[in-house]
Amino acid sequence: MDNMLIEHMMNPRNYGVLEDSNSEGIGKNPHNGEKVIVFLKVKDDIIEDISFQAIGCMTTVLAGSLITTEAKESSLDRAEELVSATLGMLDRIPPEEAACSEMVALALQASIDTYKERQKDKNFPMITYKIAQTCVPQNDGVVNE
């Protein structure tokens, strides 16, 4: 475990509710009720501010801290690339870590999609995406929902 990761665990970045957000999205693990909410404050398609809150384990918080740090002050396009890159590497990491990272990435995607929908309908409700990975052992070996 390197010091950079420990530093993020000691002091998770961008954690908590963003009071002046204009979009929110949830990534949810349907197997165990864990979830992540990502708050965005977007202006001119740039993420001016971002925060997240998790009901989950430390690995989820770590993933949230790393991903939101990367997404902060980036364009929505860049943030979507970050989501794709995260989802693309899930099969190369242990299942429990994959589930946590997927949950954060999907929460970010949900928040971006909510923002886009709210450009058409300002009362559009917050979007929730469910993860396909699971960190809960499955008896039948099925991991996708």
Place this chain on the structure above:
Amino acid sequence: MNKILIAIHEIWLETLMAAFMSKEQASKQKLFDFSDIFFRHFTWVENGLIKQNINYDYNRNTIPIKVDNLQIIIGDIIRRLNTLELSLVDCEDKALSQRIETDIKYMKFTLSQIDDEKVSSFDMGRVLDGIPLSEEATDALTLFLFEESYKEYELIMIYNYLKAHSSEQNLIRIFQILIDESFYHLKQFGQMMSDMGILGVPRIIAKELYQVENITQFLENGINEELNAKEECKKLSDAVASENATLSKFFDFINYQENYHIELMKEALSQYKKETNV
């Protein structure tokens, strides 16, 4: 009064963190005692909010604690206490604000007398009691401490909320014991984190965790979580057993303590089920 609740919540946690940082026993004890008093202030203010039927939550700001010297964090606690004193002017319960103010005056005086110390709680040395563990055991212990210190804080807040909204004496007794137990665990884990140079404030708790809609479901899940926690303690005890017997015994002790929690939660569950005829 909501602002006062948030301010006291933050002061309580910052003072607790300062206690972990101090290596001088007399200073450490004062800081632990004061943090306990701040927590009680928190419950007084919370009770006031409930009586006045004011909506509130346990949201707060993140608390920066990374310092090189104890004086810096103590200075920040005193600064927060000064701000709190000003906010108390707006508190509707004048008798309560007066009681808190007299505490604050003494605490500020006492805090200002505490000697400075170098702080090593953030050096990431990750060695406990001078006994190096293998990399695997150190990583397992690190992750365990981050997970469980947050979990204990979460449990304190959940049980405190349930207690604050209970009127049945036996349930209040059960929740108070569970709060006390979680405080003991939080203090043990927090001290270990500070000694290992990885101290961090537990993260903010999500509202839906303590504003429990289905208490029987919460207690049933809680009993399962305690059983899992026993397993985690056992795994950790086994992982460090060959390298540090004292640490192994400590985690066995924590493991056996979970039996009390399970028993108390079963008792609370049975009472809730009886009350709701489930």
